[in-house]
Amino acid sequence: MDALAPADYEAIRQLEGRYCFAVDSGDLDTVIACYLEDGAFECVDATAPDHPLCGRFQGHAVLRDYYQTLYSDYQRGLYRHFMAAMSVFGEADGDVTVSSYMLVLNVGLPGAERVVGSASYHDRVRQTSEGWKFAERRWVADTGPPPRP
Numbered sequence: 001m002d003a004l005a006p007a008d009y010e011a012i013r014q015l016e017g018r019y020c021f022a023v024d025s026g027d028l029d030t031v032i033a034c035y036l037e038d039g040a041f042e043c044v045d046a047t048a049p050d051h052p053l054c055g056r057f058q059g060h061a062v063l064r065d066y067y068q069t070l071y072s073d074y075q076r077g078l079y080r081h082f083m084a085a086m087s088v089f090g091e092a093d094g095d096v097t098v099s100s101y102m103l104v105l106n107v108g109l110p111g112a113e114r115v116v117g118s119a120s121y122h123d124r125v126r127q128t129s130e131g132w133k134f135a136e137r138r139w140v141a142d143t144g145p146p147p148r149p
Contacts, residue, residue, distance in 0.1 A: 004088065004096065008132070012098060012125055013086060015132045020081035023067075031067050032060055035134045036126060041066065045141035078108030079116070095124040095135050102139075118142040 015034060022030035035041075040058035048054060057066040086100040104117040122138040 004091075008096075008127070009088065011132050012088065012096065015125065015134070016083055016086060016098070016100065016121075016123075019134075019137075020083060023070075024080055026071055028064065028067055028071070032064055033133075035060065035063055035137070036128070039063070039134045040136045041134075042136070042138045043141075044139065046143045047141065078106060080105045080107050083121070095126050096132075098123040098125055 018030065019034045021027070022034070038059055040056055041063060042056040043051075043054045045051065045054050053066075053070060057063055082103045082105065084101045084103075086098060089097040089099060091097075098121075100121050100123075102119050102121055103115055106112055106114055106116050119139050119141045122140065124135040125132050126135045
């Protein structure tokens with residue numbers, strides 16, 4: 001793979017943003033479209049390893065079930081994901097590695113606005129004929145020092 005063009009960096013940022021808006025609004029079709037057909041999401045939380053939303057979920061059908069479960073616990077429109085410090089670390093086997101920090105805010109209950117979680121994302125993204133997509137999205141809860149990319 002050749003070096004990324006500035007337009008690729010922007011397209012990757014747009015993928016990350018589109019995903020956050022889709023998750024927060026409950027737009028399941030857009031969330032799933034952000035992934036490759038065999039793409040995976042992994043949730044790692046050392047404080048709750050047996051939580052049903054933790055683990056590895058791969059493939060569109062499995063991801064759709066996962067996010068449907070998430071939405072049953074997650075009140076659409078009450079939360080906002082904020083991504084920061086997105087960094088592209090390199091390329092391997094046609095994939096680009098991207099890491100970023102994330103905060104989730106509760107914004108829907110007056111007087112209850114607060115940070116409800118923080119984590120880091122460690123992603124592998126791949127360019128397709130339909131644009132950049134997640135090959136793997138790894139969410140790691142902040143329960144200690146973040147892993148090295």
